[in-house]
Amino acid sequence: MALPEVKQTATEARLANLVMPDAGCTRAAREDALARVLEMGLPGRRDEYWKYTRPDTLVAPEAPRAALFDPDEAMLFADLDRLKIVFVDGVFSPEQSDDLTLEGVTIDRIEDICFKDIHWAKELYGVLEARGQSPVQRPLAALNTAFAADGIAIHVSGKPSKPISFIYRHASETSDAMLHHIIRVESGAEVTILENGPAASRFNKCMEIDIADGGVLHHVRAQGRDHERRAATHMFTRLGQESVYKSFTLTVNGVLTRNEQVVELTGDDAVAHVAGACVGDGDFHHDDTVFITHDAVNCESRQVFKKVLRNGATGVFQGKILVKEGAQKTDGYQISQSLLLDDDSQFLAKPELEIYADDVACSHGSTSGAIDETALFYLRSRGVPTKEATNMLTLAFLAEAVDEIEDDALSQAIVDRLEGWMSRHS
Amino acid sequence: MLEIKNLHVKLEEEEKQILKGVDLTVEDGKVHAIMGPNGSGKSTLSYVLSGRDGYEVTDGSATLDGEDLLEMEPEERAAAGVFLAFQYPVEIPGVGNMTFLRTAVNAQRKARGEDELSAADFLKEVRAKAKSLKIDADMLKRPVNVGFSGGEKKRNEILQMAMLEPKMCILDETDSGLDVDAMKLVAEGVNALRDEGRGFLVITHYQRLLDHIKPDVVHIMADGKIVKTGGPDLALEVENNGYADILAEVN
Numbered sequence: 001m002a003l004p005e006v007k008q009t010a011t012e013a014r015l016a017n018l019v020m021p022d023a024g025c026t027r028a029a030r031e032d033a034l035a036r037v038l039e040m041g042l043p044g045r046r047d048e049y050w051k052y053t054r055p056d057t058l059v060a061p062e063a064p065r066a067a068l069f070d071p072d073e074a075m076l077f078a079d080l081d082r083l084k085i086v087f088v089d090g091v092f093s094p095e096q097s098d099d100l101t102l103e104g105v106t107i108d109r110i111e112d113i114c115f116k117d118i119h120w121a122k123e124l125y126g127v128l129e130a131r132g133q134s135p136v137q138r139p140l141a142a143l144n145t146a147f148a149a150d151g152i153a154i155h156v157s158g159k160p161s162k163p164i165s166f167i168y169r170h171a172s173e174t175s176d177a178m179l180h181h182i183i184r185v186e187s188g189a190e191v192t193i194l195e196n197g198p199a200a201s202r203f204n205k206c207m208e209i210d211i212a213d214g215g216v217l218h219h220v221r222a223q224g225r226d227h228e229r230r231a232a233t234h235m236f237t238r239l240g241q242e243s244v245y246k247s248f249t250l251t252v253n254g255v256l257t258r259n260e261q262v263v264e265l266t267g268d269d270a271v272a273h274v275a276g277a278c279v280g281d282g283d284f285h286h287d288d289t290v291f292i293t294h295d296a297v298n299c300e301s302r303q304v305f306k307k308v309l310r311n312g313a314t315g316v317f318q319g320k321i322l323v324k325e326g327a328q329k330t331d332g333y334q335i336s337q338s339l340l341l342d343d344d345s346q347f348l349a350k351p352e353l354e355i356y357a358d359d360v361a362c363s364h365g366s367t368s369g370a371i372d373e374t375a376l377f378y379l380r381s382r383g384v385p386t387k388e389a390t391n392m393l394t395l396a397f398l399a400e401a402v403d404e405i406e407d408d409a410l411s412q413a414i415v416d417r418l419e420g421w422m423s424r425h426s
Numbered sequence: 427m428l429e430i431k432n433l434h435v436k437l438e439e440e441e442k443q444i445l446k447g448v449d450l451t452v453e454d455g456k457v458h459a460i461m462g463p464n465g466s467g468k469s470t471l472s473y474v475l476s477g478r479d480g481y482e483v484t485d486g487s488a489t490l491d492g493e494d495l496l497e498m499e500p501e502e503r504a505a506a507g508v509f510l511a512f513q514y515p516v517e518i519p520g521v522g523n524m525t526f527l528r529t530a531v532n533a534q535r536k537a538r539g540e541d542e543l544s545a546a547d548f549l550k551e552v553r554a555k556a557k558s559l560k561i562d563a564d565m566l567k568r569p570v571n572v573g574f575s576g577g578e579k580k581r582n583e584i585l586q587m588a589m590l591e592p593k594m595c596i597l598d599e600t601d602s603g604l605d606v607d608a609m610k611l612v613a614e615g616v617n618a619l620r621d622e623g624r625g626f627l628v629i630t631h632y633q634r635l636l637d638h639i640k641p642d643v644v645h646i647m648a649d650g651k652i653v654k655t656g657g658p659d660l661a662l663e664v665e666n667n668g669y670a671d672i673l674a675e676v677n
Contacts, residue, residue, distance in 0.1 A: 373479070378516040379526070381476050382586060383504035383534035392529065396520025396569075 007041035010059055014042055017061040018147045024114035029126035033145035036130065040139045049136055052316040052348045053258055053287040058140060058232045063176035063202035066228035066255075073420055075167070076196045076222050077413055082165040083107075085152060089170065089200050090177020092150050096169075104158025105191065110151040110180060120184045120210075121153045128208040128236035132262040135322075136291060141234040141260070144206040148180030155184050156191040156215070163192035168199035170226055175200040181207045185215035185243070192407070193217065198224025198254070203231040213240040213267055219247040220410050222417065223254060227283075230256040241267030241296070248405045250414050251278040251286050252421050258287040265292070265299040265327075275304040275404035279394075279418065280313035280345075281425050287316035288336075294327040294360075303334040306401040308394055309345035310425075320352040323360050330355075332362035339397045340370055341390075391422040428452040428475075428594050428625055433486035435467075435474050444470045446650035447486065452594065455622035459636055460629045461661060462647035463669050468629045469513060471647075472598040476510040477503050490594055504530075505537035507593030511583040511600050518570040523582070526570050527552060531589055555588045559615050577608035584615035595619070596627045601635035613638030633665035646672055 003011070015037070020030055043055035057064050085107070086096035092109055100107040113121045126145040132138055154164060166181075177200035185191060189212075199205070211217055223231060231254060237245050251257050261274045278286045292301045307315035317336035338347030349366040371393055379389035395418060402418075405411040428451065435445040444467045452458045462468050474481050475488060477500035488495045495503055518526070532542040543551070556566060559581045571579050580600055587595055597616070601609050616626070616639050628639055636644070636658065644660040645652045648669070653676045654660065664672065 375516050375518045377478055377500060378512070378518070379530075380500040381478075381504055381510055382526075382530035382590065383501050383537065384530055385501050385533060385537075386499070388529065388533065389501075392521055392526075393518070396518060399520035 003041040004044070007044045010044065011037065011042045013061045014059055014143070020147055021111070021149055023111055025122055026110065026114070026125050030146045032130065033126050033142045036133060036142040037139055037146060040133070040137045040142065042139050042143065049289070049318070052318070052350075053256075053285060057230055057256060058202070058204070058258070063174055063200070064228070064230065065173050066170075066201035066226060066230065067173060068170055069198065069224070069226040071225065076417060077165060077194055080163070080409060080413070082163045082194060084165050084167055086167045086169065087150065087177070087179065087199070089172050089175035090150060090179055090203070092152075102160050102162070102164070104156065104160035104189070105164065106155040106157070107164070108153045110148070110153055110182070113153050118153065118155070120155060121182060124182045124184060124208055124210050125180070128210065128238055129206060129234070131264065132234070132236045138234060138260060138262070140204060140232045141206050141236070144178050144180055144204050144234070148178040148206065151180040151182070153182050154191070155186070156189040157186045159190045163194050165194040166196075168195070168197035168203070168224070170198040170200055170224065170229065173201060176202045178204045179206070183207065183209045183217070185209070185211045185217050187212040188214045190216040191218070193219045195221040196224065198226035198229045199231065201229060203229065203233070205231070205233045207235045209235065209237040209245070211237065211239050211243040211245055214242050215240065216244040217246075218406065219245075220405055220414070221248070222250040222252070222414065223257060225252045225254065227253050227255060229254045232258045234260045234262065236262045237272065238264045238266055239270040239272060242269045243267060244271045246273045246404065246406065247275070248401070248414070249276040250417065251276065252417065253280060253284055254286070255283055256285045258289065260289045261291070263292045263301065265294050265296050265301065268297045268299065270296060270299045272300070273302040273304070273404055275302070275401045277306050277398045277401040277414070277418070278315065279308045279421050280310070280315065282311040282313060284309075284313040285316070286314070288319070290319040292321050292332070294321070294323045294330045294332065296327060298329040299327065300331040301333070302404070303336070304401045304404055305336040306398050307338045307347060308341065308398065309338055309347060310341035312344040314345065315347045317347075317349045317351070317366070319350070319364070320354065321362055321364070323355040323357050323362065325356040327357045328359040330357060330360040330362065332360070334364035336366045337397070338368045339394060340368055391419070394422060395419065427454055428488070428490050428627070430488045431486050433474070433488060434484045435470060435481050436484055438480050438482045444481070444650055445474070448650070448652055450645065450652060452625040452627055454593075454625055456642045457620065457626040457628060457639060458643045458645060459641040459661060460627065460645045460647050461631065461664055466647045467650045468647055469598055472510055472596045472627075472629060475596060476500060476508055501533070502537070504590070504592075505534045509587050509590055509592035509595050511580075511587060511595065511597045513599040513602060515571050515579040515583050517572045519572050521570050523568055523570050524552065524566045527586060527589055530586065534590060552589060556585055558618065559585050559588070560611060561585055576603035577605065580604060580608065580612050581615070584612055588615065588619060593623065594625050594627070596629070598629050599631065600628070601630055601632060609635060610638060633661040636661045648673055648676070
């Protein structure tokens with residue numbers, strides 16, 4: 001079926017500015033992805049899935065300019081022992097990165113995998129993204145598969161002693177970066193992946209994660225606070241039997257962020273938790289779009305998203321749990337809440353459940369509210385000044401999401417970052 | 427010394443006068459009790475003194491050691507030495523009890539220009555005071571009042587009072603929802619804080635709390651005014667005869 005003309009034109013304009021990397025063995029996957037893009041067209045304002053978030057600037061041929069932000073505090077996770085993989089405006093920097101050897105994992109650049117005999121990588125690149133195109137289209141992810149200029153392939157066969165940490169630096173005001181990472185966690189292996197930094201003026205990132213039976217992956221991400229940056233990210237995760245995936249994202253400012261999580265529970269007794277805390281001030285739009293498919297017995301999924309919004313900031317949550325026929329004993333939980341610190345901010349939520357099995361427990365809830373005046377008075381009556389009391393209650397509101405991070409050092413790093421934000425913004 | 431003169435208070439949102447000229451002086455070191463039927467304005471008085479929103483003072487004054495309380499924000503009143511033990515202590519999910527206590531103690535010290543208490547000193551003090559109120563380590567770690575029983579909440583109020591060492595303690599129906607043993611424990615906590623530099627205003631419906639916290643002065647409040655003042659015997663009279671006799675006598 002032909003695309004609407006507006007969409008066709010926008011898609012062609014964007015593609016005219018892109019060159020497919022000459023990447024040997026991923027070439028076929030990239031060509032397939034391009035065909036998907038051409039068939040679907042890039043997102044437009046009229047697409048139902050983009051009802052609450054305008055995709056224009058994510059789709060435009062050129063990235064809108066975004067000023068660099070000079071943070072007055074140390075980079076996140078700075079004190080943590082970790083293996084650093086650094087990208088500057090979406091380009092891998094060997095100089096700034098650590099040596100990529102670590103016991104229990106093999107780390108390669110995507111462009112190098114063709115020179116090695118890495119079957120798993122060839123079987124993963126673009127595969128979960130393609131699976132994730134149904135029942136809802138995600139054209140920006142297909143665009144990424146086709147044109148991502150860089151990325152990392154991580155094969156986890158053991159339990160590495162420290163987290164693998166992606167650091168995304170932003171250096172040019174007009175940078176337009178696309179990264180595509182793939183991660184395969186083998187049976188019984190366990191890894192922690194960290195991501196932080198503003199990345200680029202416009203950042204399109206795709207991560208495909210395949211977790212084999214009994215594998216575990218922890219993911220903690222903080223998206224940089226450069227006020228004018230834009231990002232569209234996709235995480236596609238497939239879980240095998242008794243495997244575990246736990247992901248947490250902190251988003252602090254940024255003019256536009258769309259984070260999609262597409263999770264498929266394909267093995268019995270698997271567990272997937274996705275959580276997010278976001279704080280936005282002023283011209284800030286943040287969208288969490290989550291799609292969790294239960295396709296096995298006795299799996300558990302949790303979605304916990306909390307947003308603090310003020311001065312006209314907008315928060316969006318689109319979260320879906322799809323329980324397929326036969327996915328009995330599913331335990332699905334979803335909560336999305338916003339704390340609106342003034343009357344100008346808004347929260348748009350669309351929770352969805354679609355269930356085809358008859359022995360499941362699924363719940364969802366969504367709320368918007370202001371600071372609890374009774375609690376505020378209680379704190380003030382004990383001598384806590386209004387500003388400090390408001391900050392305490394704001395952190396308390398976000399706590400349920402931050403508590404999803406299992407590692408104490410990581411969750412403390414996130415709390416410190418939130419406290420820093422509040423001390424600057426109140 | 428707390429001095430309340432001719433205090434008139436109405437609800438902010440509607441034309442309803444609650445306090446109609448309250449005169450009351452609580453000297454340092456004294457315990458005053460206020461008793462009175464439901465709806466007489468006792469709790470309103472406690473809220474107005476601590477600075478809760480929703481009330482409008484239309485006339486009169488309230489000072490603590492000469493400082494005008496009514497001009498201050500709630501946190502300033504706290505730093506000046508006012509403490510209200512809530513009838514219904516508020517649950518605050520996500521804020522640890524210990525964090526809350528320490529923030530409050532240090533905020534008040536800061537407001538008074540004193541050094542903040544070190545983590546070690548704070549911990550030592552809070553443990554000793556918690557122990558005498560039979561508050562265990564688990565209660566200190568849990569979020570403020572969340573999942574606490576009625577008795578635990580009230581004990582937690584008294585712990586805050588003990589840590590903050592206010593000049594003027596207002597207890598709003600601290601005995602409500604307490605069994606006999608819990609009431610004794612709370613009363614012991616209050617009595618331990620009795621000091622010649624500290625005044626107490628104990629609001630209660632029942633005489634039984636006053637068996638444990640012996641008042642120096644008892645006031646009867648009705649229809650927004652103090653209608654009768656006397657010694658501890660006045661509380662016994664209420665207990666035996668109810669308010670009807672007293673109100674009839676006043677009218």
